[in-house]
Amino acid sequence: MDTRLIFDKNSSGRKTNYIKKPDIALKKANELLPQEVLRGDLNLPSLGELDVVRHYTNLSRLNFSVDTNFYPLGSCTMKYNPKINEELSALSGFLNIHPYQQEDSVQGALELIYNLEKILCEITGMSRFSFQASSGAQGELTGMLMVRKYHKLNKNKKRKVIVPDSSHGTNPATSSMCGYETLVVESSRDGLIDLDKLSKVLDNEVAAIMLTNPNTLGLFEENILAISEMVHKIGGLLYYDGANFNPLLGITNPALMGFDVIHLNLHKTFSTPHGCGGPGAGAVGVNSKLLDFLPCPIVDKKNDKFYFDYKIKHSIGKLRAFYGNFSVLVRAYAYLLRLGKEGLPRVAQNATLNANYIKAKLKNDYNTASDKPSMHEVVFSCMRQKEKGVSALDIAKRIIDYGMHPPTMYFPHIAKEALMVEPTETESKETLDYFID
Amino acid sequence: MDTRLIFDKNSSGRKTNYIKKPDIALKKANELLPQEVLRGDLNLPSLGELDVVRHYTNLSRLNFSVDTNFYPLGSCTMKYNPKINEELSALSGFLNIHPYQQEDSVQGALELIYNLEKILCEITGMSRFSFQASSGAQGELTGMLMVRKYHKLNKNKKRKVIVPDSSHGTNPATSSMCGYETLVVESSRDGLIDLDKLSKVLDNEVAAIMLTNPNTLGLFEENILAISEMVHKIGGLLYYDGANFNPLLGITNPALMGFDVIHLNLHKTFSTPHGCGGPGAGAVGVNSKLLDFLPCPIVDKKNDKFYFDYKIKHSIGKLRAFYGNFSVLVRAYAYLLRLGKEGLPRVAQNATLNANYIKAKLKNDYNTASDKPSMHEVVFSCMRQKEKGVSALDIAKRIIDYGMHPPTMYFPHIAKEALMVEPTETESKETLDYFID
Amino acid sequence: MPYILNTEKDTREMFGAIGISSLDDLYRHLPGSIRINKNLNLPSGLSEQELRNCLTALAAKNKTINKFNSFLGAGSYNHYIPAAINPIISRTEFLTAYTPYQAECSQGILQAIYEYQSYVCLLTGMDVSNASLFDGGSSLAESVLMSLRITKRNKIIISSSIHPEYKKTLYTYLSGFNFKVQEVNFESQGLTDINLLKAGLDDDTACVALQSPNFFGIIEMTEKISSLAKENGALTIQVTNPVSLAILKEPVRQGVDIVCGDGQALGGHLSFGGPSFGFIATKNEFLRQLPGRIVGKSTDKEGKPAYCLTMQAREQHIKREKATSNICSNQSLNAISAAVYLSLLGKEGLYNCALYSLNLTHYFYARLSEIKSIKLNFSKHFFNEFVWSVDNPKALMKKLYKKEIIAGLALDRFYPELKNGILSCCTEVKSKEQIDDFIEKLKTV
Amino acid sequence: MPYILNTEKDTREMFGAIGISSLDDLYRHLPGSIRINKNLNLPSGLSEQELRNCLTALAAKNKTINKFNSFLGAGSYNHYIPAAINPIISRTEFLTAYTPYQAECSQGILQAIYEYQSYVCLLTGMDVSNASLFDGGSSLAESVLMSLRITKRNKIIISSSIHPEYKKTLYTYLSGFNFKVQEVNFESQGLTDINLLKAGLDDDTACVALQSPNFFGIIEMTEKISSLAKENGALTIQVTNPVSLAILKEPVRQGVDIVCGDGQALGGHLSFGGPSFGFIATKNEFLRQLPGRIVGKSTDKEGKPAYCLTMQAREQHIKREKATSNICSNQSLNAISAAVYLSLLGKEGLYNCALYSLNLTHYFYARLSEIKSIKLNFSKHFFNEFVWSVDNPKALMKKLYKKEIIAGLALDRFYPELKNGILSCCTEVKSKEQIDDFIEKLKTV
Numbered sequence A, B: 001m002d003t004r005l006i007f008d009k010n011s012s013g014r015k016t017n018y019i020k021k022p023d024i025a026l027k028k029a030n031e032l033l034p035q036e037v038l039r040g041d042l043n044l045p046s047l048g049e050l051d052v053v054r055h056y057t058n059l060s061r062l063n064f065s066v067d068t069n070f071y072p073l074g075s076c077t078m079k080y081n082p083k084i085n086e087e088l089s090a091l092s093g094f095l096n097i098h099p100y101q102q103e104d105s106v107q108g109a110l111e112l113i114y115n116l117e118k119i120l121c122e123i124t125g126m127s128r129f130s131f132q133a134s135s136g137a138q139g140e141l142t143g144m145l146m147v148r149k150y151h152k153l154n155k156n157k158k159r160k161v162i163v164p165d166s167s168h169g170t171n172p173a174t175s176s177m178c179g180y181e182t183l184v185v186e187s188s189r190d191g192l193i194d195l196d197k198l199s200k201v202l203d204n205e206v207a208a209i210m211l212t213n214p215n216t217l218g219l220f221e222e223n224i225l226a227i228s229e230m231v232h233k234i235g236g237l238l239y240y241d242g243a244n245f246n247p248l249l250g251i252t253n254p255a256l257m258g259f260d261v262i263h264l265n266l267h268k269t270f271s272t273p274h275g276c277g278g279p280g281a282g283a284v285g286v287n288s289k290l291l292d293f294l295p296c297p298i299v300d301k302k303n304d305k306f307y308f309d310y311k312i313k314h315s316i317g318k319l320r321a322f323y324g325n326f327s328v329l330v331r332a333y334a335y336l337l338r339l340g341k342e343g344l345p346r347v348a349q350n351a352t353l354n355a356n357y358i359k360a361k362l363k364n365d366y367n368t369a370s371d372k373p374s375m376h377e378v379v380f381s382c383m384r385q386k387e388k389g390v391s392a393l394d395i396a397k398r399i400i401d402y403g404m405h406p407p408t409m410y411f412p413h414i415a416k417e418a419l420m421v422e423p424t425e426t427e428s429k430e431t432l433d434y435f436i437d
Numbered sequence C, D: 001m002p003y004i005l006n007t008e009k010d011t012r013e014m015f016g017a018i019g020i021s022s023l024d025d026l027y028r029h030l031p032g033s034i035r036i037n038k039n040l041n042l043p044s045g046l047s048e049q050e051l052r053n054c055l056t057a058l059a060a061k062n063k064t065i066n067k068f069n070s071f072l073g074a075g076s077y078n079h080y081i082p083a084a085i086n087p088i089i090s091r092t093e094f095l096t097a098y099t100p101y102q103a104e105c106s107q108g109i110l111q112a113i114y115e116y117q118s119y120v121c122l123l124t125g126m127d128v129s130n131a132s133l134f135d136g137g138s139s140l141a142e143s144v145l146m147s148l149r150i151t152k153r154n155k156i157i158i159s160s161s162i163h164p165e166y167k168k169t170l171y172t173y174l175s176g177f178n179f180k181v182q183e184v185n186f187e188s189q190g191l192t193d194i195n196l197l198k199a200g201l202d203d204d205t206a207c208v209a210l211q212s213p214n215f216f217g218i219i220e221m222t223e224k225i226s227s228l229a230k231e232n233g234a235l236t237i238q239v240t241n242p243v244s245l246a247i248l249k250e251p252v253r254q255g256v257d258i259v260c261g262d263g264q265a266l267g268g269h270l271s272f273g274g275p276s277f278g279f280i281a282t283k284n285e286f287l288r289q290l291p292g293r294i295v296g297k298s299t300d301k302e303g304k305p306a307y308c309l310t311m312q313a314r315e316q317h318i319k320r321e322k323a324t325s326n327i328c329s330n331q332s333l334n335a336i337s338a339a340v341y342l343s344l345l346g347k348e349g350l351y352n353c354a355l356y357s358l359n360l361t362h363y364f365y366a367r368l369s370e371i372k373s374i375k376l377n378f379s380k381h382f383f384n385e386f387v388w389s390v391d392n393p394k395a396l397m398k399k400l401y402k403k404e405i406i407a408g409l410a411l412d413r414f415y416p417e418l419k420n421g422i423l424s425c426c427t428e429v430k431s432k433e434q435i436d437d438f439i440e441k442l443k444t445v
């Protein structure tokens, strides 16, 4: 395979005429614009269509992917991305609409957003959702900026945000982007939040705690109600990083756990494809406390007509131009309709079942990061192997040799020589058995 | 990669609900039909969608293809298959129409067939075309059955069909399927039809000669006019196997060469993809002698309405149900519109240029099957290499090691240790240079 | 120029290597009198943008079947096509690859076709299948030619309830030979007339060919017919709808020797009638007479399974005029698509597909029987289509068509004796609602 | 259940291995009070067939832009998208792969993103680009935050002719901090008012951010502005339309320090405004403050080029609360799509795309200027959109809309002072015919 860069395949004069020459008398750029704003040479390559197709097709063949390999990358929920969702999100009626078209010409799009929001509210127990964020991290930013504005408006003097040491890096980074100081609370030996340590850092200056539940060790924070009470008592809010919500669909929800604001990664739990790292979507949900702070617009309905509502009293504003990664929303909506009320808990149960099965089968060979029951993923610590001279990295490489994508390595940091395995519900026992062997 | 058969991945109970359960009271099969016509167990596998997608995606990755590899398979015209043609042939307006819909609801399809025919008539000089044949070989059958009926109707006593020894296997096979005896005429040392030998086998019982031009050695039959005169003189017809028409587009045409009936492989010259060996399409063209014998229906136009014309006086009938491989016709039509009058001769010239370039560069290392100028492909004889213990097969394997598909081997039979290279016009000098090295 | 990669500079260098000075020099050896010395009388090439506009407009001139409440079947069936098929068969390593002559570069193709063949065997109960033929019509023709080669007899018997266009195709394929053809009519129930058939059978009969479910949707008495054929040393050929085999008895268990048909129903698009694919399967004993390509399984040096084209000695590349058929390119991608379809639906899915179609069609029949003016004279043992009659069907169909209903296929086109007949079909894509709506409209037009 | 592969038998075996006896046992350790003990109040799951029907119907409720004669732009541009892009970015090895953390399993992704980054550098003249941000709005916000980190100053100056939604996004991103923001208005020609800007610049100013072509389509005097900024030790940030860079001077040659914008114009679909991607590029000296992922090139053991994520120490996985940004997933597939687009169009294609857009827009402008009642007050130095005014634009646009014409964007939405203004755009997909037709209708409504 010819792995040169596309630029090195340039052959001056090669071209394909894609676009039509307009049927007006063409003027040169410098007849329409002053010479001094024009550029000199444009140094792009000249290629034929076959050059380009062959180049990128062959590049694609170098990658592992869910459709070609078992891909148990922990914390990433690499579940199967149904093909029907790709087909539907590519319908012309969804692809070829301009964000500034009159609302009456995009009723289908607005209806979809409206319905998707209703479904997510039912699943999570939250009151409303915003779809502007393009990723989990941007969802966190959205949510935490609402938290900030909420405190500001209520004249609460808040300066700090708490995250556990097992938290995903985006949590502390987000807290900083909101101008908060980040406090880290250490986990107890069993991998959960240590309530004593938490109570020590909790004071009136704490704006919020950001939690993932199940946490990044794949463990359910069993004391969540106590935590929620403690944080609320000092006037803080609870932020739910929903990246790991998959094992809880229909089992419990963040509202029941006491969260005030949450994000869901539609590209994880709701099966939209990861596309090498995006586009995704971070759906941000709030309870009634934060309703007035949502980014604008949101979609509402009046007399059977859907419309954008920009009148949000204390809206934090916008997180992007337009309304969000719409095509991603189409996929998530399709997925939710397909699974329905019976399917969602089955997803959760099987994701949990698969992770626990791997854990049960491997626990004699590998140390687990905690003895607590696992949810959707299991973190092994390869310290025993390390002592024999085999690092987590070596194990990962060996897994690649077997045609599987390795688990997440060296995260979370609190587990030594971590290998973080998230099989997801869309893999079969058979595949897991192969992995285990 | 798990290369087990799909059947071995069966896991009883696995399934995906694709179709909707009807909203009527469902009866069992034996309530509607007698038990004795019903089958017992249906032994198909039970699989999940990811099982199937991963299985076939990984199978696909085992293949060479035009989009991933240089594929100079001689006689197959493995040119680039433009992506726009795939997109257009998949338009719902083309895919989701039933062959027995009222003609007024399929005017677009009929117009396309009508226009495509007109273009092919202009390119080949023939009077009309039929699109029923799904391949070159079926095109041959269509054409030769017309020849047969023509002779029968004209009360010509014809029993034999002549093919050169360099001919493609489908030619003699077709002749047999038409009930003809096949006579083989040997080629001269320079790879062309030997006129003396031809005149010896030509007698009044000869119904037709089937020729490929350029022939399978990639050589133009320079004496074609003499041949045509000789055959016509004894009341025979000339059949043109258009599999190799690519290098002649806009340069000459079968009508000028004296052919009475031809087929074109739309999946070769007109860039429709080969799809692992089909679907293709064999467009069969005739001059005025055979107009009345075309398969029915053909598409005609009256008062701006397109319609199927079934009234063909001596039609040979049908070669299939319905009208042909319609989606393939869409692609060929798109290709022709895209290239237009300037593009077609450029295709021919560059196909010829590329083949001759390879020949010029390799002729010192390999014997060519003939010293005559080449057209779209060049046949090397690896006898010199063979003497050194390296067979055509060994060379082919080495080419695979370099990530290229090998040329056609051991065909045509009249060249010893043949390697038949057809680069096509869609490959660049750069690629050819890599191949040559 | 789109799709041509040689630049001017390349061209000049290549001229140098070849020793020519113009593109025209490449054609110096062509007789001048056959050269085209002017531009082709065609439009100039379009940009991709114009081309897309042009063909999109043309496609929009067709009214797709989904815009109608349509009951058309008659050999082209509107089944549900799972979304996962297209991304798989659009994989460019399937789409732009050629016939797997070079096994090392084509293991994926070969295995996929091998699986296709195995699926055909599972459905039909036969031992061997080829890699595909063109369509249902040519598969019937090839089956009949096969029976003629096997038995070396000269007469064939054909049921007139075979798809009329398949029969027509068969007759075209036979037109180069002098075989005797006897067509056996159907009786009052729409089934092949066994008495006529019996009368026609003799010791020169190579085969009896029938279709079941036949063109009228009716399940034929294949077992009876095949045993009559066998008594006379003739083979039995059955055309069938592969979806029906999910519930109907395997042809092999009904004494059939060669089974064939069209594979469109297995997840193929209507696409105005093509491309689909023809399937053909038979017993081991007839393998050498099976036309077309066959993929076989063996093991490589390391003992791993390996696939390759097998039995090539029957084919035209080697056998030339003595080949079993001239078929070369077939409909591989469509055959692979069918394998993907069957894998996705699986055992239960295909069964439901057949069962739902059967139920909806019988529901439709029951609803029609409520209407006095409609005659339902044929057998009730039909699969997913049936014939009904009414006075002046053309006028009725026209009126319904204006309401965007396609009632089915008017049979006068193929059977003058059924000039009042309409053939209607339901697959699982029809709903009760659509059927009820049709009945409603039928009552009021 | 679709997409779940464990069968009952599997489940039982897994129960055994884990030591549980029901699925519910997996959740035994959850407090009972937070368990949902009823079914979700949602419909039952749909078959794929129903789902397809349902969403196809929903899509049909949208009227696509192609059904209108539309002159909408304003940050979302209807360019021609070559057919070859989709099959490439639909390759499942791109679509269903994750972030290339594991370089050995992702060389293709890494190289493609590296090429994307190189394209951004070629277009902008900058030294380094990241692997993409979310969109134009967040790319402006990240650029401004970057300038604040680099200069450690506390004030920023923003041109009011930046896309209003980008400005809004920026303000949201800044809302957690206490930086001073000064918005500089545009003057009568629609360009950033340089005098106001000059007055605002001081030694606490971190950056001046402008857009060129600005929201009104006008090419700003970036060089003048950047030299003013430089004099005050402030950085210059330019939002731009990447297609315009095919003919407009590279930002780097105009003294710009950080260039950013939205990449939708590079072969991306409108898709109701997302997903597209944000790009950001800067000079080597600022590399350590560039947010997000960056792919670097090195060589492997055998000396062959190898690609990997680089400079990860800036990112949140390692730096956590001290990271340059919280961005993790970005818009990789859209960025790769842009690289494919640029490769297909190539040097000449992108130039023509820009040139044709420019010409058609100026032709449109000239035609509009024929009409007395229309005011064209802003600068004529615009790229592919411009502002025109008319009394009561809303009423006019409504009338035109009834004739399936979308005249453009009514500016009162964002600029009360331009309440009569309409922003209209032409790309190469518009034809003379459509423009003439619009003028015709405009004269007659």
Ligand SMILES: Cc1ncc(COP(=O)(O)O)c(C=O)c1O
Pocket: A075, A076, A134, A135, A136, A137, A138, A168, A170, A212, A216, A241, A243, A244, A265, A280, A282, D327, D328, D329
């Ligand atoms: C626990 C957790 N939180 C947040 C994120 C960030 O999500 P995104 O990549 O969509 O920004 C991730 C993603 O890896 C995650 O695993």
Ligand SMILES: Cc1ncc(COP(=O)(O)O)c(C=O)c1O
Pocket: B075, B076, B134, B135, B136, B137, B138, B168, B170, B212, B216, B241, B243, B244, B265, B280, C327, C328, C329
């Ligand atoms: C010269 C020639 N004739 C005929 C054919 C048969 O064409 P098809 O495979 O479409 O039947 C071929 C194909 O390889 C060929 O090369």
